[in-house]
Structures are given as C-alpha cells and as structure tokens.
Amino acid sequence: MKGMIQGFTTEIEASNDAEVTVSYSVRLAEQEYTLKGGEGLTFQYVGGANCKHCGVLITAAGRDYCFDCFRTLARCDLCVMSPNRCHHHKGTCREPDWGDSFCMQPHVVYLALAHVPKVGITRAGREWYRWSDQGAHKALRLMTVPTRRMAGVVEAHLSQWITDRTDWRKLVTGQRGDFSLTELAVDLMQRTPDLGQFRSDQISDAEVDGAVWEIDPRETNLSYPVQDFSPAEQLRVDSAQEVIADNLQGVIGGYLLLSRGVMSMQSLSRGDIQLELGDPVVLEERPQMSLF
Template sequence: MTTWSGNISKMKAFAFPDGKVNYQLPIGDELIEMNTLIGKNISVEYKGQINCIHCSRKTNKSFSQGYCFVCMRGLAQCDTCIIKPELCHYSEGTCREPEWGEANCLQDHIVYLSNTGNVKVGITRHISDNVSSRWIDQGATQALAILRVKERLLSGLVETEISKFIGDKTNWRTMLKGKAKSLDLIEIRDEVLNKVDQKISELQQQYGLQALQTIDTDVVEITYPVNKYPEKIKSINLDKDMTFSGELVGIKGQYLLLDQERVINVRKYAGYCVSLHA
C-alpha cells in the first residue's frame, strides 16, 4: 500500500485525442495518477487542517473552494464577477487587482454549449487540443464552442442573453447518474443563435464587429473513466466524516465515485490536508 499526504487541490485533467479523460490529484508536491486507482480500494483521512490555496496560511474554514477569508475578500479571482462575468467592473476602475484582470479578464473568451445531462451555456478562456478543462470539470460528455468574444464582460453579456433560452447551470446529481443522452448541439446552436441574433448585432455595434464572432467547429465528445455510476447518490462530507474508504469505481467532473453509491467533490475540499492510501 502506498500513502500520499499533504494539502489537496482540484484534480488536474486532460483529454486524450480519443476524448478519454485522465485525472491527476495534487497532494502536497506530488501528482497522483488517479485513473490507475480505479477498481482499487482507497482510503482517505482528513487531518483536521486547512491551508489557503493562495497564501498557505492556516484557516478554520475554507471560502470560495480553498481560500482563507482574507484572500477571499481581497483577490480578484474571488470577486462576484468571476461567477457572474456580466458584472465585471474593470472599466469602472474598481477591479481588486487590475494586473490580474488585464491578464485574465481582458482576454479572448469562448461561449460554448455543453451536455451535462441537459444542454447548458457557459464560458471558458482556455481550450487545449480542442477541449476545455472547464468542460471536464463540469462533467460534460459533449461540448461545442459557438462564439469568440474579446473579453470576459462581453462573454457574460452574451451568456446572459443565451441563458434566457438555455440553462447555465449543471445539475451535478444528474451529471453523476450516468452518461448523458447524446444531443444535436449543432442544431441547438443554430436555433439559439437565431434567437439572439438581434442582441449579438447590438453588441457588435457597441463593441465592434471583431469583438464578437461566431465559430464554426465540430462537437467535442468526452468520455470519463467510470466503471459504475451510482443510482442513488450519497455525498461524503469531509468536515463530518473525516475518514472514508472503499473501491474507487470512477471519476467524473471533479467527483470521485466510490462503491455504495458514495461520491465526493474534490474541488470543494481544496486546501484540506489529507492522507490517501491505495
């Protein structure tokens, strides 16, 4: 049996050319190849210590999935506009960290459709080898980039308009209960772009024609390393159940799927100090 100990953060994930996802779990200074543990028994023990994923100081409570209270209140990446990009206030001169905003928000963003059990609209900044890690984090089995916009604020305005016709939230319980039924994202894209055509034209007039452009690309298919999906879901809470063990039957999104219908959202416990035995 091997043991790894240290503070964890959200799993790193990438898709191979065939769409299969590979996961690595950061624990301390190590990256654990999680796909190799599927089908094996693992045990996890929470040591009762949390360290901020930004400044490393000890904190009694985790905020915004891994930050201490001070960082949560001061970092631009923890501001409300990260969850609601249409509220970006960089242009008003009130960004918490203007340099961070320039490097992350004043860059091209992609508006996309994905299938996480139901079709949803979302935004992402990074797409590597045609796949965004955000699609993987949300457990999407299909995704389609539909628009490229020049900055985060504009992507939020477009997402808000499209969300009048398509949801913008992932139902994590639906996502974890099995592979989603395949959807015709091309047809859905054409329908929704037709519905928001006037709004897109208005935004182009306001921000410039090059600030918002449609993308013609193929649907991306994504598959996850799951041997068995739960029929009923029992969520593991590390703050209450400081230890758990069992067979790792799969990984999807940022969730570990264990036997006896149990799941745990790794990202929720970023900064927690744990020991993993496998």
C-alpha cells in the same frame, strides 16, 4: 501510498478536436498517481489547510482562502461567478492587473451536454479542460469573444433559452441526455441576429466587433474513466473523527465516484485531507432497512 492530498490533475488525450479522452491523477507527497477505478481509497480529515493565496493557516474547514484574501482578491469577487457583472470598466476592479491578464483575454462561449444542454464560458484554449470539469460528453464552441465580460453578457442572453447550470446528481448517477448541439447552435444563432444589441456602457465597440460566431460548429465527444456510477450522495470528511473508506468506481466532472456516494475533488484539494491509496477495501454491508 499515503499522504496529504495536494491536488488533482486532469489529463487530456486528443488526436483531434472530435474525440477527447479524459484521465485524472491525484498528487500525494509530490507524486502523481493515476486514478483508474478499482482502487481502495481511505480519506481522513487532518486539518491545517492554508490559504491558496497568502498561505496563512485557515481554521474553518471547507474554505480555499482566508477571510482577508476573500475580501480583497478579484478572483473572490461576485463578478468571477457572474461575469456579466464585470465592473473593470468603472475602475473598481479589486485587482485591475489581474483582471487584465485573466478577464480581458479571449474567451469562448460554448454548449455542453451532460444531462441537458447548457451554455457556458471559458478562456480560449481551456475548452477541453472546462468541458471535462463539467462532465460533458459532448460540447462545441459557439462564439469567440475578446473578453470575459462580453462572454458573460452573451451567456446571460442565451440563458433565457438554455440553462447555464449542471445537475451533479444526474451526472454522478449516469443519466446522460442525447441532444444535437449543432442543431441547437444554429437555432441560437438565428435567435441572436444582431450582436450590436450588446453594445453598452459596459461593452465597448471593440468587444462587439471582436465577437465571432463559430462558422461551422462541430461537436467534440469526451470520454471518462468510469466503470460504474454512484448513488447521488455527497460524502465529506470535515472533522478529525471522520474517516471514509471506499472503492473508486470512476471519475467524472470533478467527482470521485465511490460505491456509497461521491466526493468533490475541489473539496478534497484544500490541503487538509489525508488519502491512503491502495488495494480495494472490504466494505461492511450496509444495514438493510426491512419493510416488515
């Protein structure tokens, strides 16, 4: 089958909170195809991506939103990436109603482990999807809070001891760390005995009072459809001349694992890339570098 990539879907299978199995599918011409590994994939840049908000044609490759929407949508503001910089309380949110429905809602502060433990935040109820987006193989809930900005302030505080980043190179090459998140959770709770310290002009009493540590933090294990990991190289098709044909070895944390490198599913989801999905493709040998 062949068609424009309309997006990717993450599916979660879990009979309980302890074991989560993640699978992925790609949407081509309104049909979903499960990505198992072993398929041949041929990507070609066709162009014609539309702004994800207003639908206007985007001329520059590699963008999700047109310039006007990028400047005016709250979801494109800096505070979405750095929620501790939320300015909703000042009345300056670009879209206060969107802020109410997206940011002023219960969030979870979590720990996730791919290579090293990291701290992160997500909307309450979205944890499994967020953890799988990051390719975590273990994760746990640390705290539930009433708003995204409270989550961001707690995350910023905890990031003095623990990273809030993931390293995609280690993820796609299969370098998994082993670490007890439950021990780390207990340690971080002991280092933060008083949530009252977060009260400020930005953080209300209700947000502080509504923040609750997980009493008995339990790890969730996540597994992904991966047969083989990949070289740490990002492959892109950004111009009409470029075609990438390769075989899928697996999918993890937002990346398609191919034999020659990886492709980010987000960069493929803008509506400007055509995919042909079929039997394994025969790869030409890469020219070997000779030392002599």
